[in-house]
Amino acid sequence: MRFDYHTRYRQGFALLKHPADWVNYGVLLAALLVVPLVASNYFVGELSYVLILCVASLGLMTLSGFTGQISLGHASFVAIGAYGHAWLLAHGVPFILALPLAALISAGAGLVVGIPAIRVSGLYLAMVTLAFSIVVEQVIGMWRGVTGGFMGMLVETPSIAGISLGSPKVFYYLCLLVVVLVLLALANLLRSGIGRAFTGVRDSEAAAYALGIEVKRMKVGAFGLSAGITGLAGALMAHHIGYLTPDAFTLLLSLDLVLMVVIGGMGSLRGAILGAVLISMLPNGVALLKDVLPQSMARQSGLEIFVAGAVLAFFVLFEPTGLNGRWMKIRALLENFPLYRRDTFRRQKAYMKSERNR
Amino acid sequence: MSPALELFAQLTVNGIAVGAIYALVAMGVVLIHKATEVLNFAHGDLLVLSAFSAWALIAGAGMPFWLVLPLVAAGLGVLAYGMDALIVRRIAGQPQFAGVMLTIALAFMLRGLVQMIFGTDSQSYDTPWTGGSVQLFGVTIADLSLVIMAVVFLIAALLWVFFRKTRLGIAMQAASQNQLAAHLNGVRVKRLNSLVWALAGVTAAIAGIFLAPLTLVDTALWLITLKALAAIVLGGFGSLPGAVLGGILIGLIEQYAGVYLPDGFKDIAAYLVLIVVLILKPNGLMGDAHGRRV
Numbered sequence: 209m210r211f212d213y214h215t216r217y218r219q220g221f222a223l224l225k226h227p228a229d230w231v232n233y234g235v236l237l238a239a240l241l242v243v244p245l246v247a248s249n250y251f252v253g254e255l256s257y258v259l260i261l262c263v264a265s266l267g268l269m270t271l272s273g274f275t276g277q278i279s280l281g282h283a284s285f286v287a288i289g290a291y292g293h294a295w296l297l298a299h300g301v302p303f304i305l306a307l308p309l310a311a312l313i314s315a316g317a318g319l320v321v322g323i324p325a326i327r328v329s330g331l332y333l334a335m336v337t338l339a340f341s342i343v344v345e346q347v348i349g350m351w352r353g354v355t356g357g358f359m360g361m362l363v364e365t366p367s368i369a370g371i372s373l374g375s376p377k378v379f380y381y382l383c384l385l386v387v388v389l390v391l392l393a394l395a396n397l398l399r400s401g402i403g404r405a406f407t408g409v410r411d412s413e414a415a416a417y418a419l420g421i422e423v424k425r426m427k428v429g430a431f432g433l434s435a436g437i438t439g440l441a442g443a444l445m446a447h448h449i450g451y452l453t454p455d456a457f458t459l460l461l462s463l464d465l466v467l468m469v470v471i472g473g474m475g476s477l478r479g480a481i482l483g484a485v486l487i488s489m490l491p492n493g494v495a496l497l498k499d500v501l502p503q504s505m506a507r508q509s510g511l512e513i514f515v516a517g518a519v520l521a522f523f524v525l526f527e528p529t530g531l532n533g534r535w536m537k538i539r540a541l542l543e544n545f546p547l548y549r550r551d552t553f554r555r556q557k558a559y560m561k562s563e564r565n566r
Numbered sequence: 567m568s569p570a571l572e573l574f575a576q577l578t579v580n581g582i583a584v585g586a587i588y589a590l591v592a593m594g595v596v597l598i599h600k601a602t603e604v605l606n607f608a609h610g611d612l613l614v615l616s617a618f619s620a621w622a623l624i625a626g627a628g629m630p631f632w633l634v635l636p637l638v639a640a641g642l643g644v645l646a647y648g649m650d651a652l653i654v655r656r657i658a659g660q661p662q663f664a665g666v667m668l669t670i671a672l673a674f675m676l677r678g679l680v681q682m683i684f685g686t687d688s689q690s691y692d693t694p695w696t697g698g699s700v701q702l703f704g705v706t707i708a709d710l711s712l713v714i715m716a717v718v719f720l721i722a723a724l725l726w727v728f729f730r731k732t733r734l735g736i737a738m739q740a741a742s743q744n745q746l747a748a749h750l751n752g753v754r755v756k757r758l759n760s761l762v763w764a765l766a767g768v769t770a771a772i773a774g775i776f777l778a779p780l781t782l783v784d785t786a787l788w789l790i791t792l793k794a795l796a797a798i799v800l801g802g803f804g805s806l807p808g809a810v811l812g813g814i815l816i817g818l819i820e821q822y823a824g825v826y827l828p829d830g831f832k833d834i835a836a837y838l839v840l841i842v843v844l845i846l847k848p849n850g851l852m853g854d855a856h857g858r859r860v
Contacts, residue, residue, distance in 0.1 A: 278663055324845045330662055331605050332803075335795055336844050339837035342792070350830045465672060470667050509686055516680025520671035524664055525656055 218482055221399045236405045236461040240384055246379040253376045253448075259383040260444045262510040265388055265468040267437030269480035272380065274398060274468050275430035277325055278334040278411030281341030282465045285435040287348060287457035289442025291355050294363045294452055303366035303373070309434045312444040318435020322428035329413075341462055360453040363446045373447060383444055390437055394477055398432075410475075438465075471523045473530025482531040490516060573704050575705045577821040583711035585817020586672045586718040591794035591808035593725065594769040600804050603664035604654060609770055610788030611676035616642050616774035618684040624691040631693055638826045639771040646767025650760040677785055689783040692715070696779055714776050719770065722810050729806070738762060796840040802842040802850030811851060 214220055224230055227292035244252045268282050293310035301309065324336050348355045355361055365374045373379050398402050408428045449456055451471050466486055472483025493513045501511075527534055591609065599858035600608045616638050623634045649672060657664045671689050698709035731734040742754045743746040749755045777787065793816060794809075801812025843850060 216622055251850060272663075279664065280666075313782060324841070328844050331666070332799075332844050334605075334666060335799060336841055339796070339840045340793065342837050343834045343841075346834045388676070411568050466670075510676070510678035510681025514682065517671045517674025517676075517678060521653070521668060521675065524668045524671060525653070528660065528664065 209303065214455025218313070219291030219419055221292055225394060231534060237388070243298045244380050249376045252380045256380045256444075256486045257448055258485055259380070259387045260441050261468065261488050262387050262481050263383075263444065264438050264441035265472065265480040266387075266390055266394060266477065266486040267439075267441060268465045269392060269472070269477065270406075270437060271430055272466070272482070273475040274403070274410060274432075276425065277427065277430065278330065279337040279434070279462075280459075280466060281321075281337035281339075281344075281462050282316055282434075282438050283457045283459065283461035284337075284341035284344035285314045285438040286442035286465075287454070288317050289439025290446040290449075290452055290457070291348060291361070291442075292439065293443035294446050295354055296365060297364045298321035298361075304370055305365075305442050307440065311440040314442065315432045316438020318439075319432040321427055321435070325427045326424045331483075336532070338350055338459070338462075344368075345454050345458060348457075349375045352459060353561045355454075356452070358454060360451050363450055363452060365447070370415045379447060386440060386444060388443060390440065391477060391481075394437075400424075425491060455478045463546075467520055471520065471530055473532030476530075476532040478535065479530050479532035482535070486519075486531065487516075489508065490519070494499075567629045567707065571620060573825065574705050575703070577825060578818065579705050579707055579711070580815055580820035581818035582738045583612060583707075583715060583817070583846030584815035584820065585797075586792070587773055587780075587813075588816050589688065589795050589810040589813025590718045590769055590773040591790055592723065592797040592813045593722065593806060594766040595791070595794055596798055596804060596806055596809045597725075597762055597766045598768070599798075601738060601807075602608070602650075602654070602658075602665075602759050605662075606766070607666065607669040607791060608649075608673040608676055609675045609766070610792070611680070611769055612642055612646065612770040613774035613777070613786055613790065614643075614677055615680055615785045616771035617778035617787060618680055618689070620775045621689045622684065622689045625689065633770070635775055638775060641770045642767040642771035643764040643765075644772070646807065647760045647764040648766075650763035651756075652765070655756060655759065657853060677788065679818070686785065691778050693776075709777060710776075714780075715778060718810075721772065722806075725806060733784045734758075742835075750810050792834045794857065796836040798850075799840050800850055802852040805852045807849070808850055808852035 220227075224233070226449065240393070243255065247255075264286055267285070268279065271279055271282075273483065285559050289310045291315055292313040293306050294308040296309055302315060321337065325333055328336060339409075349358050350358070354358075371378055373382065398406070398467050400510055405421045408419065408421055409423055409430075413423050415425075445456075446452060468483035468487045470483070471486055472481070473479030491512060494515050497515070498511065523530060570757070591613065595606055595609050598604055598609075599601055602717035607852055619638050619641065620634050621631045623637065624631060629637075653672065654665070654668060693710060693713075695709035695713050699706050700709065700712070701707075737753045738761070740751070741758050742755050746753050773790075774787070777790070781787065785850055794813065797816045798809055799812070800815055801808025801810070816839065819839060820832055820835050823835035827835070
């Protein structure tokens with residue numbers, strides 16, 4: 209059992225709360241570093257994809273989980289990042305520069321979309337972002353000069369200091385580096401004043417405003433930051449796909465990203481990672497399921513989307529805090545073993561509250 | 567009439583015909599949102615389900631159209647009632663986002679089921695009006711479009727009477743304005759909400775059965791929910807007459823954009839309208855203004 213006995217003020221917002229966590233995360237990182245040495249190229253490639261989705265999921269979590277703004281159109285930022293990166297590479301910008309520049313372009317687009325967020329919130333914002341992503345998809349399809357239109361666009365394979373990124377193992381290490389950097393940056397940002405301002409805006413705009421937080425700036429800023437991180441994921445995604453077409457960034461990708469943050473658990477970085485891992489594993493899980501099911505059911509194509517919906521419904525109904533919440537419960541159970549009380553995490557009875565007049 | 571004017575008239579008629587369908591879908595979404603504050607993203611998939619069921623019954627089982635229409639509408643009504651009573655009701659009191667996620671989940675499940683049961687191929691079936699058309703002042707109107715317009719305006723009128731004149735409709739209004747107060751006055755709020763879902767399910771079924779012969783019976787039909795959202799926003803969120811007006815305006819804008827604006831605008835016109843309206847006039851054309859409560 210572990211106790212939070214803080215003897216110094218700064219311990220209250222340390223990067224990791226317990227010394228044991230440093231060991232745990234260190235072991236995890238070491239394991240991830242060793243994987244390419246023992247695993248096959250195919251597996252490493254799939255793992256890189258999971259890591260890319262983790263970055264995108266972290267981007268959306270910054271916005272939805274921490275600032276409380278719903279976005280149903282984050283695939284558009286993935287697309288902007290991917291196309292921006294590919295375009296910069298095609299015009300001779302070195303990879304090291306193109307990656308952050310792509311993130312910046314995407315962040316710029318995020319700032320533009322964030323401006324309506326000042327005026328609209330909740331469902332309305334969800335609809336604005338949804339509409340924006342459809343518009344972006346069409347624009348990419350029509351803007352042949354830059355994006356290659358519906359025909360698609362080839363992504364060049366760059367090399368850093370003589371090492372080609374074409375090798376899955378090199379690419380894996382790049383993705384891992386980006387994930388770790390983004391995670392560290394976000395963890396540090398969120399325990400700073402800005403991070404607390406984000407949370408304040410999420411929990412009560414009026415209270416945050418009364419405390420002197422510039423709500424508008426925080427909202428737009430969160431949008432830009434989130435779009436930038438998601439764009440970074442897009443740039444990596446461009447290399448993973450290799451050939452960009454508009455149908456890689458449809459509404460379904462947006463919904464997948466939302467699925468990740470909701471299933472992972474709103475308002476936790478760990479949740480974003482867990483959600484991304486679960487959702488990217490889902491197709492493999494369904495493939496396993498198909499082996500068990502009778503032939504007539506296994507051949508159907510709708511099974512995958514049905515399972516995704518069922519998993520989402522299950523989490524919304526029975527575990528609203530997501531995988532992260534479940535993780536906390538299991539940890540509490542293990543740590544306090546004979547003394548676990550279910551009521552620790554019990555929700556109070558809730559009544560219908562109108563959000564109409566917010 | 568000059569050719570330019572004739573084209574305009576034809577576009578207007580087509581726009582109203584398409585817009586009538588948007589209006590019908592939008593009304594279904596507004597009904598549920600007004601009653602339960604859940605924005606139903608599964609509405610489009612209810613519509614797809616009804617279109618496929620109608621196809622299976624008409625083209626597969628050879629049943630007459632007039633039998634299939636009430637059958638599918640009743641079936642969808644029961645299904646929607648069950649969806650609320652068994653699933654959606656449980657999340658009352660949680661943030662709005664939970665409702666969005668739950669209906670998206672239901673939409674995925676419905677879409678998966680439709681694909682598993684009916685396959686992924688596009689289908690088509692005939693109605694009693696397929697193929698016929700009338701000439702009016704040089705404008706060609708398909709019989710089916712005329713029927714659709716009539717049906718939509720009939721449903722809108724029925725809903726208006728229902729909400730103004732009947733006990734049940736007034737109880738629904740009361741429940742949507744203040745659930746607790748309605749409950750204290752003896753209105754059975756939970757059952758009413760499920761009934762509203764059933765009503766919306768019936769409108770979805772009718773929309774699906776009439777829309778599918780115009781296009782094709784396909785799972786991509788669910789995208790019409792997004793057009794309906796644009797219609798709802800344009801009309802003013804939570805207003806039934808607004809939904810009808812918005813739907814028809816969106817239909818018109820799309821038709822005009824397809825001809826008078828450059829290539830590619832037709833597909834995104836509705837969404838551009840949605841973004842612009844939400845930024846400039848979030849209350850829409852017929853919505854009522856709300857203050858912000860701290």
